[in-house]
Amino acid sequence: MDVVHAVMRVRDGVRVGPAEVDRLVDALWAxxxxxxxxxxxxxxxxxxxxxxxxxxxxxxxDYANDVAHRVLDMLCRCHEASSLLATIYEHPRT
Structure with missing residues (x-):
């Protein structure tokens, strides 16, 4: 099993709690x-x-070496597809 730690930075002035984390995780699964x-x-x-x-x-x-890139791609797709996530989080590539 491969494990990757990633961080989504919250925009200034925005507070996040368990509900926002759940939405983010749901978007990732989607x-x-x-x-x-x-x-x-x-x-x-x-x-x-x-x-x-x-x-x-x-x-x-080959896949194991690419896992971090796939996480970044998944985070970017979620951020770009969801106006809600875009208002809460900075873009993952920033």
Whole structure:
């Protein structure tokens, strides 16, 4: 299993709690592709960010090296597809 830690920074003046974390995790699942091997996502709100831990089933060696890039791609797709997420979080590539 591969584990990746990612951070979504919260926009200035925005507060996040468990409901926002749940929405973010739901959006991630909605944008997950079964081929990516995503098994679990856990999130926790902090003062200025949400910490996310992704757990991936290891599919092959090439995939294992690409897991961090796939997480970034998934976060970007969610952010760009959801006006709600875009108002709460900074873009993942910033």
């Amino acid at each position: 944008h997950a592709d079964p081929v990516q091997g995503l098994e679990h996502v856990r999130g926790r709100a902090e003062a200025s960010r949400v910490d996310l831990i992704f757990f991936f089933r290891r599919i092959d060696i």
